[in-house]
Amino acid sequence: MIIRFALAKGRVAKKAIELLVALGYIFEDYSEKSRKLIFTDTTGTVEFFLVKSPDVPIYVEKGAADIGIVGKDVLMEHPAQVYEMLNLNIGRCKMCVAGFKDRPILYGKKLVVGTKYPVIAKEYFHTKGQSVDIIKLNGSVELAPLIGLSDCIVDIVESGNTLKENGLNVLEEICDISSRLIVNQVSLKTKHELIDPIIKEFKTQL
Incomplete structure (x- = not known):
């Protein structure tokens, strides 16, 4: 066997x-x-x-x-x-919401979220009672807020260096991975x- x-x-x-x-x-x-x-x-x-x-x-x-x-x-x-x-x-890493440090998430207003993880993102914002428009991406999700495609992103963060190099920051931590x-x-x-x-x-x- x-x-x-x-x-x-x-x-x-x-x-x-x-x-x-x-x-x-x-x-x-x-x-x-x-x-x-x-x-x-x-x-x-x-x-x-x-x-x-x-x-x-x-x-x-x-x-x-x-x-x-x-x-x-x-x-x-x-x-x-x-x-x-x-x-x-x-x-080991973390699933996070990331975006521009000087643009905090405005709850109550519909958010556009770019992510490789639409199920996780939708569930996270649903538990907060937040309306979201999820955009499923397959490549570098950090690009989405930089070009105005999304308000923020949901992605895995390890060192955070990629975020920092692109002027982004972790805004909220969803869970450990x-x-x-x-x-x-x-x-x-x-x-x-x-x-x-x-x-x-x-x-x-x-």
Whole structure:
């Protein structure tokens, strides 16, 4: 019986693979330059594949993967029927509202918000009873307020350097973001003898 991991490409996957190796799983066929899609450890009991972040919860929810590692922002933006088991504290940052420091958000007036995260943005302003016009963007959202496309933006902030370089500031913090370990609901029951020890081992690495 194999336990299959779905990992979000990039820094999250790199750190997750390091954790797996630290736990004793050896993936001889893995390298960052490899074109293979699935990598299996030398014991044949654990394997992983790399996908884009928004796809991780889908693979786990549908049972194509037993365990997934992905950012909390993805889980908030793309809700899925999975169990969120651990906060791995990988890639810690914050989801924030940002804009011009000298132009505070005028609540009560309809806001135009540029963001890669329309679900998170809409929910945040809805809880404040604020009417918003959400503009979904895929590139550099910092550009939106600079050219008058939006009043503010909702985006992930790490160092804040990109904001500062463009004359923008964090106006409000929405929530903390970091990578989470999620598990398929059926797998947690049917493969618990294999999954429980893996979760416990991950805890020892935190």
